[in-house]
Amino acid sequence: MVRLADRLFKKVDQDGLETLIGKFKDFAIEYATTLDNANQSGQLSFLLRSGIERLLQEWNILSRACEQRRETNPKYMKSEDRQESTRYYLEQADAMLASYCARWKSPDDPVYVPLQTPVVYFEKLYRISRALFAPDIPVISIPLSDYDAPDRWQALAHEIGHHIFWNGVTLDEFVPLQNRMCQAVMDALCRKLGVDFSTAEEAIVGRLNLWNLWMEEVFADICGVLFAGPMFALSAQDLAAVSVSKDTELVGVKNDAHPSLYLRPLIALQVVREIADRSSHPYYRDKLMAWAGMGEEVTRGRVPSYEDQLRMQAAREARKSVGGEYDLPVNRPSLSDRWLAFAPKIGKEEYPGAHTTLDDLAGDVPLIVHTLLNKPVWPGDRCLWDLICCHAGQECRDDHRHKTIDDDLADL
Structure with a gap:
């Protein structure tokens, strides 16, 4: 050799x-x-x-x-x-x-x-x-x-997230960093659920352990959006739609390291909201929020319905001759029709072995994403925001901000 x-x-x-x-x-x-x-x-x-x-x-x-x-x-x-x-x-x-x-x-x-x-x-x-x-x-x-x-x-951005998860710090720091990530997520969920992990009932423990099992994949999806931008969120919906032939396949299987396909598009959409919330450009922030939706209820309910998309399309057509500004569609029907049709009736299903429903897990997504992005668990009390100059980050985009924003909105 x-x-x-x-x-x-x-x-x-x-x-x-x-x-x-x-x-x-x-x-x-x-x-x-x-x-x-x-x-x-x-x-x-x-x-x-x-x-x-x-x-x-x-x-x-x-x-x-x-x-x-x-x-x-x-x-x-x-x-x-x-x-x-x-x-x-x-x-x-x-x-x-x-x-x-x-x-x-x-x-x-x-x-x-x-x-x-x-x-x-x-x-x-x-x-x-x-x-x-x-x-x-x-x-x-x-x-x-x-x-x-x-x-x-777009999956290349996700794979870079895996590389950072394993190699972003030296080997001596790897295990302590993973422990701090898991502890931060567990503490945040316990506060949300109002429980003490040491005395929590079996269903709660299963729910907490499930997010620890999914930690690496969730981290990689977060990095996917930070590196590739909102288009990664769109590709996550595409993946969910083309990967299943019946609604039960959105649930997932027990002990899988990958989050349920019902949840993965929500993880990416929540990162888009975090990016929008931090943007200093009001036009970009408002358009991203309109595309990704705002708040936990929208997350739990997925994205707006197909009928809403048609109404928005008609509104865009009516405005074509007026301003020339980009308007973000909520989604591309060609990518998500099947996924949207499955989502409403499968959310009440329990994830295998976790004793909790997919909708309950979907309600955890905003907290999980916010914690992994903002908790200073990295060496030197840094958070992930400090370490990745994200797709729409101010430090990376000041010189070409307007062009980048227009490109993003046009692509979406």
């Missing part, structure tokens, strides 16, 4: 991948030597085999990423050839991820890990690779089915 890595290193034309291969070489030699020394007694052969298999998995990812970049540089291609080029789309994905990494505001503090040039490759699913030898380089795959469809790459 090391000799092959040397050969690949000479042919790679991507900064993050070059760094990754160099770190892999150093790590592979040290890792294999350590395992071999530990196995001198012959009692750790299984551990040695497992370690080598793990190295091979990492090598397969690196070699695939290199192979997919072996085409001619797209800037030297004819236009018609460029549209068929794998490397052309990889470079677009690299640039998108690099823009997300640039908004991770790693403090000047040794416990935080700054993010370097990310690496993208095409595979079966969206997936983050957790490389112990390079925690500062996000390595993310895009499904082959989406390779030439950048408008469907």
Whole structure:
């Protein structure tokens, strides 16, 4: 593997991948030597085999990423050839991820890990690779089915959230940070429900434990909106609609690390509300709030009905000749008709094993999102708002604020 890595290193034309291969070489030699020394007694052969298999998995990812970049540089291609080029789309994905990494505001503090040039490759699913030898380089795959469809790459922002969850701080700080996150969410829910966890009944304990089980995925969804903006919330609704064929599939299964599909669109919409609430631009704030809805009751009741959408569409048509300002639709009927039809009748169902209904869990969403965004649980008493310059954040957008706002509203 090391000799092959040397050969690949000479042919790679991507900064993050070059760094990754160099770190892999150093790590592979040290890792294999350590395992071999530990196995001198012959009692750790299984551990040695497992370690080598793990190295091979990492090598397969690196070699695939290199192979997919072996085409001619797209800037030297004819236009018609460029549209068929794998490397052309990889470079677009690299640039998108690099823009997300640039908004991770790693403090000047040794416990935080700054993010370097990310690496993208095409595979079966969206997936983050957790490389112990390079925690500062996000390595993310895009499904082959989406390779030439950048408008469907919102999930990259979610995967960057997973990377930050695991690698935003050093290994020594990882467990304490996760404990503080879980404790903050538990304390907030206990206050809301008026209970003490030590004496809470089984149904309440199950509800609290469920949100702890979902912590990483909720965190990644929050980051998805912070990095990709309101369009991520729209894609979450799209995912819910296209992932089910009958209403009961919105409920979910017991002990799944992913929140119920009934809830995931609500998590993203609540982050949009938090962004809107912090915006200093009244026009942008009002339009986002009109799109995402305001308050817990709207969250619990999902988004306005299809009939409301039609009325809003008619109102927009009537105003077309007047102001020229963008008006956010509540949703795109083509994306959410099926999801909206399922939502009203499934909310009273209990989540398996939790002894609580989906509507009760939906009522928890605003509190969960607000806590993870605003509670200063990160090292140095920082909160997530302090660490990510969000899609509509003032620090990131002052120079091009009006253009960015118009682009957001036009897209939605």
